[in-house]
Amino acid sequence: MAKLSKIGLDKTLSEKLATQLNVLLSDYQIFYQNLRGLHWNIKGNQFFELHAKFEELYNDAQIKIDEIAERILTLGFTPLHTFEDYINHAEVRVGKNISNAEESVSLVLESLKVIVVVERELLTIADDLGDEGTLTLLTDFITEQEKTIWMYSSWLNK
Secondary structure (H helix, E strand, O other): OOOOOOOOEEHHHHHHHHHHHHHHHHHHHHHHHHHHHHHHHOOOOHHHHHHHHHHEEEEEHHHHHHHHHHHHHHHHOOOOOHHHHHHOOOOOOOOOOOOOHHHHHHHHHHHHHHHHHHHHHHHHHHHHHHOHHHHHHHEEEEEHHHHHHHHHHHOOOO
């Protein structure tokens, strides 16, 4: 019989899941910092609209970051917590000195697409593990993000 964690999940598969959740955590940390930069640096005639939207997105990302880190802890592992770790594990591209509206929204979309792909990969691992907690968390994230991708794609008229 497999060794079970405190919450009754296979320890080996839980470690694999936690490792991948740390990738997601890293992606979210980069996404969050990108959003802060976009919020601070946006210029042009869409300033007021996008300044507010980027703030909404980074506030939401901050909540998700905490939920991901707490899920890793619940699984019995340690969340990454240094910028060096985030840079080394993230798949989301770092955006720097972006102030143009279209380039800003494009970075948001590119980042969300990366994040959704990582989340879908995590769904498979969580499903194999029978981890309803992680499945629910990720399903809720994906549902919301797909709508956000649609809305920002519409804003870009793509």
